[in-house]
Amino acid sequence: MAARDQLRAHFLKNIGRVMKSGELRRVAGNITEWARRVRELRNEEGYQILTHNDRSDLKPGEYLLEEAKPRPAIARSISKELRAFILDRNGFTCQMCGAVAGEDHPYDTGRKTRLHIGHRIDISAGGDNSAGNLFAVCSVCNEGARNLTPDRPSVSKLLIQIRRASAKEQREVLAWLQKKYGRSKA
Ligand SMILES: [Zn+2]
Helix, strand or coil: CCHHHHHHHHHHHCCCCCEEHHHHHHHCCCCCCHHHHHHHHHHCCCCCEECCCCCCCCCCCEEEECCCCCCCCCCCCCCHHHHHHHHHHCCCECCCCCCECCCECCCCCCCECCEEEEECCCHHHCCCCCHHHEEEEEHHHHHHCCCCCCCCCCHHHHHHHHHHCCHHHHHHHHHHHHHHHCCCCC
């Protein structure tokens, strides 16, 4: 049996059970492109195979088929133009932790921040790919903290944090704001 058929049969036998990538790779006969076959089941055949991108309680490498009946494939892809628009609108900054694209990540030392596009309401919960449902999120927050809300910090919360910071860090904040808004206007 072809790998995709093996995988489909296995998913249908294990509806509602979270499966790890190693199990699926074995089912597919240890072929390297097993993950592509899973994507085909989802995107071409419409099986609702969920991953950590769809549900916050799934970890990377976990897969779950919730129901046997395939549904018309949801358009999961976000166009390059829409992605660029969202990143620009969010100032190339993670809307959860404030990490800036290309700079060292504040909570993941040694790694440069990479931004993704996140959904405020997950696709699996009825969310869509409209601009209002999308926001910039770094890979760290995207992997670990999907249940955090991307609310902006209020002025009072920001000021509390800044007042607690060392003078050196306050001066860095000032320098950053001056760079952003221009010294004359500040
Ligand atoms: Zn983040």
